[in-house]
Amino acid sequence: MAHASPIDAPSSTPKRFGVLLLPGFSLLSHACLVEPLLLANQLSGQSRYQVVSLGLEKGSVRSAAALSAEVEFGLGDGAEAFDCVFIAAPSPLPYPLGAALVGWLRTLPSKTALGGLAGGSEVLARCGLLDGYRATLPWQRFAALSQAYPAVTFTQTLFEIDRDRLSAAGGTAALDMTLTLIRRELGAELAQRVSEQFAYERVRTADEPQHVPLRSRLGHAPQSLVDAVALMEANIEEPFSTLELAEHLGVSRRQLERLFKKYLQAVPSRYYLDLRLQAGRSRLRESDQPIGEIALAVGFSSGAHFSTAYRNHFGLTPREERLT
Structure with missing residues (x-):
């Protein structure tokens, strides 16, 4: 279920989204987050969203599809403050989290919302940054992580927006979540136009379950x-x-x-x-x-x-x- 988030509140200044790409991230989930935001800028004729790509260090990050994406900043490069930082990561996480990443996430300003795409929710849970929140993640990891992190209310919905924490189960669920954010801030008409540009017939709601075999x-x-x-x-x-x-x-x-x-x-x-x-x-x-x-x-x-x-x-x- 989606709850009010500072990210979807109307603002006269552009919202700054940092997207932290970890090795093995999904290109699809990443595109489903970033491209609707940039298209909303184009269709509205205003710069409502700024998206900055981040990595553990500046350079390229290899995706699950063995294609690399260039990032603008590394964790120590002094990027400006963000309204929200999303972590795009594989699920399950095939590697431990480094101390630099954990420290960086834990020292972000409290006003910075945090989001997880697919394995990004696992990253936030490991850092203790989802305690007391609802969050979703790919259904294959639901049982294991629910047991490992009992302070987090994990669900098997498509996405969750719980105050200053956002999560999407992966794949096109990130598109549904992003279109929901656009609709809340910029209105249903613009969100519908963005959806139509992607030939996306129906925006799914946060309470819809993932399809589990x-x-x-x-x-x-x-x-x-x-x-x-x-x-x-x-x-x-x-x-x-x-x-x-x-x-x-x-x-x-x-x-x-x-x-x-x-x-x-x-x-x-x-x-x-x-x-x-x-x-x-x-x-x-x-x-x-x-x-x-x-x-x-x-x-x-x-x-x-x-x-x-x-x-x-x-x-x-x-x-x-x-x-x-």
């Missing part, structure tokens, strides 16, 4: 549970009853309920309802399809039934969802 989501759960969830996901429009699911899988209803409670902390019917409502939410956000048609497409007998379940789950009606 089913087997990875369920970890070491029994195959019968994996099969049950797969059946649910494949049958959204005409949902099975719990008894029908159990019969398809060749297990008893009680056994199926025990598996869901043990591994997913939910009864099958509730888990299925959540899946259908999430599918409905995606359709509401991504299409102009009538709400009644969406209701039928995600297994509800009427628009009224869908609206009631939707409000109970998300705290707003389908109609209100489309207005946000």
